[in-house]
Amino acid sequence: MTTLNPDILRRVADGTERMVSDLQQLIRQPSVSAKGEGLAECARLVSTMLEKSGLDSEILYLGEDISVPPVVYGEVQSRSNPDKTLLFYNHYDVQPAEPFDLWSHPPFEGVRKGNRVFGRGAADDKGELVARMHAVEAFLHTTGDVPCNIKFVIEGEEEIGSHHMGQYLDKYKSKFACDGIIWEFGYVDANGRPIISLGMKGLMFVELAVRGPARDAHSSLAVIIPNPAWRLVEALGTMRAPSGRITISGWYDEVRPFTRTDMELLESEEFDESMFKEEFGLDSLLGGRSGLEARKALAGEPTCNIAGLTSGYAGKGAKTVLPTVATAKLDFRLVPDMIPTRQFARIQAHLASRGFGDIDVAMVHGESAARTSPSERLVSDVNNAAGAAFGVRPVMNVSNPATGPMASFARILNAPCVAVGGTYVYSRIHSPDEFARIDLLEKTADCMCRIMDNFGFPQVTSA
Ligand SMILES: [Zn+2]
Structure with missing residues (x-):
């Protein structure tokens, strides 16, 4: 158990308007990596926001080649617990917004309507990023400290394959050194349950x-x-x-075969097969896969x-x-x-x-693929935090079926890596009318505070 100061969560809850306005500001700065549009400008904006949140920030380059988008780095040392470090990985680039005429709200204006903020990158990945910055800000503003060292590594090429991320990790290996990594995204299902992914193919x-x-x-x-x-x-x-x-x-x-714990997670995971088939107009899945076999295939085939x-x-x-x-x-x-x-x-x-x-x-x-063991302390820290912040038991996913540079992070920094966040599964990422849900941004910021607190806490927490 932790002793999270309730004033910190109050600061998060009271800060929603600030968080929404930061998100709108980020959306208004286009940063389309496929076209090399607005990347340097967006990197500078993100760096300024990190500093406003109370972190030290710098913009990192690989070398002379300015066509390689910079990585934005942020850091704050913990005075009470300087021996443990949590790293947040995010990206400031977005997918192209085309076709523009299919958007009900212009993609780079950050239109707010009810519980939603619309725009390219609202969910993927600018919403996740602002929620994390606000969590750190809440700690620093309330207590003047963070429960462990916090680092941000925010790249500008995720949407086109993270081609230079491995080289950045090699070059800045000691700067990025950490004990745990929170991946750039995390989904929330239609029932409001956070999905925690422990790997990527x-x-x-x-x-x-x-x-x-x-x-x-x-x-x-x-x-x-x-x-x-x-x-x-x-x-x-x-x-x-x-x-x-x-x-x-x-x-x-x-x-690598599934472990017994992996199998337990797969057995308890829910996958709405009939909804999936309806979505894609299928009568059956490949090779007659169904139920547990389909879930095993998604995670590990x-x-x-x-x-x-x-x-x-x-x-x-x-x-x-x-x-x-x-x-x-x-x-x-x-x-x-x-x-x-x-x-x-x-x-x-x-x-x-x-x-x-x-x-x-x-x-x-x-x-390469990456998979963090469910027995890692970071996994239970995240699981407990997400359960408390979202008010429901999270879904634990052995591996996301998609791909990202997780293996490079895990190998070069030698740290466990967990994907958790507040992106609603039907928030139209990569599509017209992408949006972030404000209620989920709030819960995500709350969740990130709890993750930092759990992770910084010296005793092993129980699941
Ligand atoms: Zn994306």
């Missing part, structure tokens, strides 16, 4: 290209000219069974997904052509402890052994 993006005749040929010649589109389809057919099982030799060798296929003529009507080239883009979700480069070598070896050694294969991007 990895991702390997691969491109395949098959070359055929020197130029497109008349299709009557298909009797004597090999067609690269057929060759590509035949090669792809050897990589995966219709059940979803990947048939590349050795693919699953390093897959690797995928081989065709993201795009291109060849020949796909326009209106008929064109009898034998194409010169066929290409495929594949994404593979990875799970602990698969290593992207090793998996890539397995694809090359597989294609060669099946007689497809002539196919060009290139890895575009590789990111």
Whole structure:
């Protein structure tokens, strides 16, 4: 148990208007990483807000190359507990707002309506960021101290793949040193329950290209000219069974099995299968997966997904052509402890052994998976805090099915990492009319105060 000063939570509750106005100010500064728009300006604004909240802040660069967006860093030392450090990871960049005409409220104005603040980045990730800054401000304003050292690492390239985050982590490893990491997002489900995610899957993006005749040929010649589109389809057919099982030799060798605790979490996790099927217009899930099997797949099954296929003529009507080239883009979700480069070598070896050694294969991007053990002290600190702040038992999720640079953080900083926050699951992130719910921002700030307090508390808390 902790002894959180109630004045701190009162400061959070009384500060909602300030938090909303900070969020509006951040939304009004576009920061679209895909277009390199407004990033330096937004970084400066975030740095100013950290300082206003009582932290020291600086803007960090990788090197001379100014096309790499800066990382905003914030820090405040604890006087009462200087030996323990909690790090908040966030991002100040946003997705492009297009198509603009589908927005009911302009994407960069921060329109407030009832319980909602609309705008690109309102939820992802500017809302999460302001809630965290306000939590730290409440501690400093009320007590003049924080229960443990607090660090903020706020990057500007999350929405385009966090390409330089690993290099920033290497370069500033000692500056970012910490004992626990709170990830940039966390969802709240339709029943108001916070979803705590303990991991993220990895991702390997691969491109395949098959070359055929020197130029497109008349299709009557298909009797004597090999067609690269057929060759590509035949090669792809050897990589995966219709059940979803990947048939590349050795693919699953390093897959870490679920622990008993993981299985307990998976068994208690709720997944509304009928709502999911309705959402996507499906009669059944892949390979007949259902119930626990579907949840296990989401949290811990690797995928081989065709993201795009291109060849020949796909326009209106008929064109009898034998194409010169066929290409495929594949994404593979990875799970602990698969290593992207090793998996890539397995694809090359597989294609060669099946007689497809002539196919060009290139890895575009590789990111490992991360998973924090549920027995980490940080996990129970977060779980207790979220339960108290949101007033319901949180949902504990073994791994989010998506990907982020969590593995780089966990490996380079050697610290456990937990995703928790206040983003309503249907808040239209990456879509028109993205919004943040003000009631959830308030609860998130409250939750972050409790996390800092639990984490700084010397005794192990009980779940
Ligand atoms: Zn996003």
